[in-house]
Amino acid sequence: MSAFLHSMAWPFVACLLLAGILVYLGIHVISRKVIFVDLALAQIAALGSVWGVLLGWDLEGDPWTIKAFSLAFTFVGAAVFTMTRTRDERVPHEALIGITYAVALGATILCSAHLAHGAEEVSELLAGSILWVRAGDIAATALVFAVVGAFHWAFRRQFFLISLDPERAAAELSSLRLWDFLFYVSLGFAVTSAVAIAGVLLVFSYLVIPAVVAMLFAERIGPRLALGWTAGTIVSAVGCSLSYFQDLPSGPTIVACFGASLVVAGAASYVVRAAERGRASLRVTVGALALALLFGGSSLLRKHDSHDVEHLLAAGTKAERMMALAQVEAEPELWPRVEPLVRPMLREAETQVRVRLLDLVESRGGASFLPEVHALLQDADDSVRDRALRCVRAIGSPESIGPLLAAAAREEDEYIAVELAETVLELGDVRGIPLLIDVLETGQAAQARRDAWEHLKAHLAQDVLYHEEGDSHENAQAIAELRAWWRTHEHELVVGERGVVRVAR
Amino acid sequence: MRNVTTTALALFPALVLALALAVAPLRAVAQEPAAPKVAVVTTLGVLADIAREVGGERVVVEALADPRQDPHYVQPRPTLMRKAHDADLFVELGLQLELWAGKVIEGSGNPGIQSGQPGRVVASAGISTLELPRELSREWGDVHPFGNPHVWLDPLNVKDMAANVAAGLARVDARHKDEYEERLKAFQQRLDEALFGEALVQEVGGKMLARQARRGRLVEWLESKGLADRLGGWLARAAPLAGRPIVTYHKSWIYFAERFGLETAIEIEEKPGISPSARHRDAVVETIRQRGVKTILQEVFYDRGAGDYLAEETGARLVIVPLDVGSEGSAQSYFELIDGLLDELLASEATAERGR
Numbered sequence: 001m002s003a004f005l006h007s008m009a010w011p012f013v014a015c016l017l018l019a020g021i022l023v024y025l026g027i028h029v030i031s032r033k034v035i036f037v038d039l040a041l042a043q044i045a046a047l048g049s050v051w052g053v054l055l056g057w058d059l060e061g062d063p064w065t066i067k068a069f070s071l072a073f074t075f076v077g078a079a080v081f082t083m084t085r086t087r088d089e090r091v092p093h094e095a096l097i098g099i100t101y102a103v104a105l106g107a108t109i110l111c112s113a114h115l116a117h118g119a120e121e122v123s124e125l126l127a128g129s130i131l132w133v134r135a136g137d138i139a140a141t142a143l144v145f146a147v148v149g150a151f152h153w154a155f156r157r158q159f160f161l162i163s164l165d166p167e168r169a170a171a172e173l174s175s176l177r178l179w180d181f182l183f184y185v186s187l188g189f190a191v192t193s194a195v196a197i198a199g200v201l202l203v204f205s206y207l208v209i210p211a212v213v214a215m216l217f218a219e220r221i222g223p224r225l226a227l228g229w230t231a232g233t234i235v236s237a238v239g240c241s242l243s244y245f246q247d248l249p250s251g252p253t254i255v256a257c258f259g260a261s262l263v264v265a266g267a268a269s270y271v272v273r274a275a276e277r278g279r280a281s282l283r284v285t286v287g288a289l290a291l292a293l294l295f296g297g298s299s300l301l302r303k304h305d306s307h308d309v310e311h312l313l314a315a316g317t318k319a320e321r322m323m324a325l326a327q328v329e330a331e332p333e334l335w336p337r338v339e340p341l342v343r344p345m346l347r348e349a350e351t352q353v354r355v356r357l358l359d360l361v362e363s364r365g366g367a368s369f370l371p372e373v374h375a376l377l378q379d380a381d382d383s384v385r386d387r388a389l390r391c392v393r394a395i396g397s398p399e400s401i402g403p404l405l406a407a408a409a410r411e412e413d414e415y416i417a418v419e420l421a422e423t424v425l426e427l428g429d430v431r432g433i434p435l436l437i438d439v440l441e442t443g444q445a446a447q448a449r450r451d452a453w454e455h456l457k458a459h460l461a462q463d464v465l466y467h468e469e470g471d472s473h474e475n476a477q478a479i480a481e482l483r484a485w486w487r488t489h490e491h492e493l494v495v496g497e498r499g500v501v502r503v504a505r
Numbered sequence: 506m507r508n509v510t511t512t513a514l515a516l517f518p519a520l521v522l523a524l525a526l527a528v529a530p531l532r533a534v535a536q537e538p539a540a541p542k543v544a545v546v547t548t549l550g551v552l553a554d555i556a557r558e559v560g561g562e563r564v565v566v567e568a569l570a571d572p573r574q575d576p577h578y579v580q581p582r583p584t585l586m587r588k589a590h591d592a593d594l595f596v597e598l599g600l601q602l603e604l605w606a607g608k609v610i611e612g613s614g615n616p617g618i619q620s621g622q623p624g625r626v627v628a629s630a631g632i633s634t635l636e637l638p639r640e641l642s643r644e645w646g647d648v649h650p651f652g653n654p655h656v657w658l659d660p661l662n663v664k665d666m667a668a669n670v671a672a673g674l675a676r677v678d679a680r681h682k683d684e685y686e687e688r689l690k691a692f693q694q695r696l697d698e699a700l701f702g703e704a705l706v707q708e709v710g711g712k713m714l715a716r717q718a719r720r721g722r723l724v725e726w727l728e729s730k731g732l733a734d735r736l737g738g739w740l741a742r743a744a745p746l747a748g749r750p751i752v753t754y755h756k757s758w759i760y761f762a763e764r765f766g767l768e769t770a771i772e773i774e775e776k777p778g779i780s781p782s783a784r785h786r787d788a789v790v791e792t793i794r795q796r797g798v799k800t801i802l803q804e805v806f807y808d809r810g811a812g813d814y815l816a817e818e819t820g821a822r823l824v825i826v827p828l829d830v831g832s833e834g835s836a837q838s839y840f841e842l843i844d845g846l847l848d849e850l851l852a853s854e855a856t857a858e859r860g861r
Contacts, residue, residue, distance in 0.1 A: 007787050060809075113582060124808045131786055132814040240783075249780040319650050322637045352633040381631075383716060415713045445710035447730060 008240045011130040011250060013138055014197055015240065018206045019232030021145040021190050024152070026211030027224055028183070031163040034081070034093055037184070038191045038207050040101035041077055042200050045192040046125045047104050048073025050111040074192060077104075078184035082177050128199045131250050137197050144193040148186045159183055160221065202251045206232065209258040216269040235261050309334055313341045318350045325356050335364060346372040354379075355387050362391045370395065374403035377420075382413050389416065393423050401429045414439050414448035422455055430493040430501055433459065434486055441479050456482075461500045543678050546592035548603045549576055550830040551657045552628055552670070554839050556596060558692045559671045563681055569609065572831030575806045581608040589613035592624070593677050596670055599627035600634065600654035617677075626673035628666040632656050633719075635759050658761035658828065658846075660700045660739070661715050663839060664693045699840055700764075702737015718764070739765070742847055749854055750796045752789060752821070754803035754812065757828055761846065770796050773803075773811050786811075793819045800853040804828050805835075822853045 029037060052069035053059055059066055077100070084096040152159055158179050162169040170176055194203045214227035239254030246253075267284045274280030312324040328334045346357055346369065354376065361369050373395075376388035385407070392400045401424055408420040421435035436459075439452035467475065494504045545566040547553045553568035560566065567588060570579050576598075579585075589595060589609050595618035597606045610618055610625075617624035634652025656662040671689040675682040697711030705714065709732065717726045723740075727733045743765040750770035751762070762769050771792045775785040792798065793815065801812050801823045812823040826849055827835040827842070836842035 003787070007783050011783070109580075113580060124810075127808065129780060129810060131781065131783060132810040134814055134817055244783045247782045247784050249782055251780065317651065318634075319637045319652065351631050355633070382712060383719060386716060413712055414710070415716075445708065445713065447709040447732070448713070450730075 004241070004244050008244055008250075010133050010135065010138060012236060012240050014130045014133045014141070015206075015236035015254065016233060017138065017142055017145055018194055018198060018203065019210065019229060019236060021149060022194060022203065022206040023210045023214075023228035023232050024149070024225060025187055025190060026207040027214070027221070027228065028159065028163040029187070029207060030211050030215065032093070034097050035208060036094065036097050036101055037081060037187065038204055039200060040081075040097050040104060041074060041184070041188045041191050042126060042195045042203070043101055043104040043108065044077035045070045045074050045188065045195075047108045047111070049125055050108050050115070054111050054114060070192065071189075074188035075185060078181055078188055081184045082181040085180060126195060126200045128195060128197045129251060130198050130202065133197050141193050141197055144189060148190045151182075151186055155179075155182075164221075199251055201255055205255045205258045209262055210235070213262055213265040216265055217272075231261060231265070310337055310341060313338060313345065318353060321345075321349065321353050322356060325353070325360060329360060329363070339368075342366075342369060343372055346376065351381050351384060354384055358384075358387045358391050362394050365395065367395055367397060370397060370399060374400065374407075377403055377407035378410060382416065385411075385413070385416055386419075389419055389423060393426065396427065398427055398429075401427050401431075405431060405435075408435050414443040414445060415451065418448065418451050418455060421452075425455075425459060425495060425499060425501070428495045430490075430495055433493075433501060434483075437479065437482050437486065440482075459495075459499055459501045461502075543593045543674060544591055545594045545596060545674075546588050547596040548579075548606050549598055549657075551663075551839055551842070552596045552598060552666070554830045555628070555663065555667050555670050555692075556594075556674075559667055559685055559688050560674055561684070561688055563678065563684065564674070568831070569606075570603075570829070572827045572829035572835045573805050575804075576602060576829065577604070579603070579605045581605045581612065583612075585609045586612040586614075589618065590615045592618055594618070594624050594626060594673050596626040596628055596673065598654060598657070598666075599629040600651045600656070601649050602654035623676040624673075626669055628669050629654065629656050629662075630669050632662050632665050635763065636756065653756060653759055655757045655828070656760055657839075658758065659764040660696050660839075660843060661718060661764065662760065664696055664715070667692050667696075695840075698738065699843070700738050700740055702735070702741060704737055705732065705735045708732065708735060739843060739847060742851070746847075746850055746854060749800075750792075750798050751800045751802050751850075752793060752798050752815070753801075754807045757804065758802060765847070767850075770798055773801075773815070781811075789815060790818055793821050799856065800824050800850060802826065802850070822856060824849050824853050 029035060048070040049059070049066050051073065052062075052066040055069075057065045057069070080100060081093075081097065084100075085093050158169075158173060161173065162176065162179055162183065169179075173179060191203060191207075194206075198206075210228040210232040211224070213231045214224040218224045218227055235257045236254065239257040240250060242248070242257065243250040243253035267288075271277055271280040271284055309324045309327055312320040316324065324338075328338050342357060342361065346354060346361075349357070358373070358376070360366075361373065366373075370392075373388050373391050376384055377392065379385050379388065392404065404420050404424050404427075408417055408424075411417045411420060417435060417439050421432035421439070424432035424435070433456070436452045436456045440449055440456065443449040443452060489503055492503045493501050496502050542562075543560060543564045545553075545556045545560065545564050547556055547566065547568050549570055550568045550572050553566045556564055556566045569585050569588065570576050586609055590613040592613075592615060595610060595615075597603050610620075615624075616622065619625065634654075634656065636649075636653040638650060638652075657666060667689055671685045674685045678685075694706070694711060697706045697714065700718075701709075701711070701714050705727075709730075714723065717723045718740075724733065727736060747766035748768065749766075750768045751758075752771055752773065753769050754773045756769070756772055756774075758767075758769055761767070771789055773781065773789055775781045781789075793801075798819075798821055801815055801821050803809075803812050803823070803825055805825055805827050809823070809825070812825075815821060816823040826846055828846075830836050830839055830842050836845050
């Protein structure tokens with residue numbers, strides 16, 4: 001429990017702050033019927049930042065300059081909204097707000113296009129998250145909210161007059177447009193600060209939904225504020241808790257809770273106001289049941305993925321095949337079903353799959369796949385050849401000798417050549433010796449020659465005048481001697497005890 | 506009179522629509538490149554760098570994405586399509602990293618670079634990927650179904666990517682095939698030398714070292730041959746980083762971590778593309794404290810909010826880096842990119858821990 005409190009403390013405080021200022025502003029916004037003004041203002045502010053970046057200022061390096069641009073654009077936005085509010089409402093104000101939002105969004109994208117990289121930084125401006133909010137952010141935001149709040153408290157008479165009774169306001173107030181402008185400017189400050197810590201979605205929800213809930217039940221300002229703040233607080237608490245205990249992203253969870261609260265409030269309001277409460281309650285219950293059935297029913301349409309291993313192996317993508325192979329490894333009883341598919345896959349599948357298959361073949365002692373594994377000794381990819389060789393070694397069948405020698409004839413990688421030779425010798429055939437001599441003579445990497453020499457020494461158990469760090473002329477002679485020895489005794493040599501190659505007795 | 510005007514006004518948009526429908530299919534067909542140089546267009550900056558290395562004087566290369574951008578999400582603008590239209594070779598990374606590339610290619614009207622055509626290169630073809638999903642469903646949030654696509658952060662993978670690019674160049678410009686092959690080998694050699702050190706590559710050979718490194722047995726093998734002290738290059742420089750846990754924003758660093766011995770203890774983005782929950786955030790803080798993580802690594806194009814929060818809470822250092830090669834400000838070549846990344850990490854890990 002204390003972990004929860006500690007974890008969600010600051011985000012919850014942020015939520016309460018948001019509720020505090022935004023519920024109040026929301027009542028104004030809804031009364032004025034300019035619901036999307038917060039989205040528009042946030043976008044305009046973002047456009048201002050992008051404009052600043054376009055003019056060469058840096059988002060990280062010159063934050064105050066960028067903020068100034070953002071603020072300036074907010075002023076302009078406020079002016080636009082003030083100007084476009086027509087008395088006779090031939091064109092609804094909301095339409096113009098929406099248009100401003102769309103145009104601002106388009107303009108932002110256009111400017112970001114010129115920046116090429118600016119898009120990311122700009123989208124950050126609108127995507128704050130309360131989860132990462134710090135004490136410093138809270139303090140700064142609280143300050144802005146306090147200033148806006150104080151401003152609105154001081155001039156509450158004017159602001160409420162304009163929002164709730166524009167006719168009277170036009171008559172009584174001398175400079176209506178000025179008050180309108182100040183309203184939008186202060187709204188802009190509040191919204192842009194809020195968006196910085198919470199993101200556009202959450203801010204919109206705090207602005208609109210609690211106010212709507214309040215307006216369903218109350219007529220006067222006081223009760224509306226009280227109801228709105230209460231609803232905001234409760235939903236914030238429920239949302240934060242739910243997101244914590246259900247391990248969900250906080251912002252969207254709170255928004256979902258707001259949605260639910262509105263549905264509940266709406267139903268309650270409907271029932272309360274109905275002439276016949278009984279019938280109204282019945283309708284609400286039926287409606288809720290219908291919705292539940294709809295969602296419940298749709299869950300029956302769940303797609304059942306067939307994790308049929310054979311199907312995935314035969315026709316799947318690389319990822320699906322790897323998944324299937326992992327499953328086969330975990331469940332040995334699947335092996336018989338899968339066996340027939342392995343052969344073609346060893347020939348054709350992607351490199352990563354083939355290496356994985358070799359793991360499986362080796363662990364199953366797959367001597368039946370030897371022909372395919374032999375083919376992989378000459379695969380184009382060196383890691384496949386390497387893996388195939390280890391597989392051949394593990395299986396240890398004399399049938400492999402021929403394919404090993406064939407692969408060695410074409411092998412470019414000197415280390416694999418050494419291992420091929422070693423494997424041949426392990427299988428009891430002396431023809432690994434000339435392969436090692438080849439690497440000793442022509443190997444490019446010093447380490448490869450050393451490896452070949454180490455193996456030769458072990459197998460020959462005789463003194464040869466070859467020294468690793470020695471004179472190359474002497475070594476060339478030593479190698480020539482080795483070759484001569486081989487040619488002479490080639491047909492009499494056998495692999496004896498401990499791998500030592502000697503003349504057959 | 507009114508009726509005629511209204512009819513005319515109504516007809517006008519219809520006429521324009523008809524005209525547009527008539528013209529659209531006739532978009533310009535790609536012309537045979539008259540210029541002697543092969544025009545290469547790539548999605549990422551690192552691919553452009555590779556193309557220049559392999560193509561040399563024979564190519565003129567341009568990258569569509571900027572390293573300061575998130576390569577997953579680039580706006581497929583008409584200018585990009587126009588560049589693709591003029592391309593002889595289009596190089597993308599693949600593995601579903603650049604989903605926008607498909608739109609650019611389709612919109613380019615260039616038949617030579619369409620899917621399956623010789624002018625199209627998928628640089629990641631044949632490369633073994635990590636983090637293949639264990640279950641294929643969107644529940645994992647934007648998980649890449651072919652494995653984690655950030656393959657270029659392992660220098661060994663860049664060798665294979667260069668081979669794919671060289672093959673592409675050979676297809677569209679067969680006359681200079683040998684030259685591309687030669688340059689490819691030289692580039693791969695330089696990558697090996699940068700990674701393992703010249704001395705060791707000389708002694709052992711790049712292919713063997715790469716094989717051992719891929720199997721995770723390089724140090725073991727070097728020790729068995731008495732060559733452990735000969736290791737140079739990036740791997741030697743990265744020795745202090747061995748086993749160090751770091752926190753990253755996105756799962757973009759697994760290949761880099763694999764190669765240079767780091768461990769990504771946890772990612773901030775629990776599920777890529779989905780914002781984390783409160784408990785995950787706490788888990789990240791807890792992990793940093795418990796494991797003594799000193800570095801939070803994130804790309805330039807991600808939001809700093811989470812990183813700043815974590816740095817403040819735990820005292821770890823937020824390190825912001827590019828993960829691609831590009832025009833101004835950031836690394837100009839792949840070698841510079843890896844150098845820069847190692848520099849940043851070594852500096853960050855070297856700072857005294859101010860843990861809380």
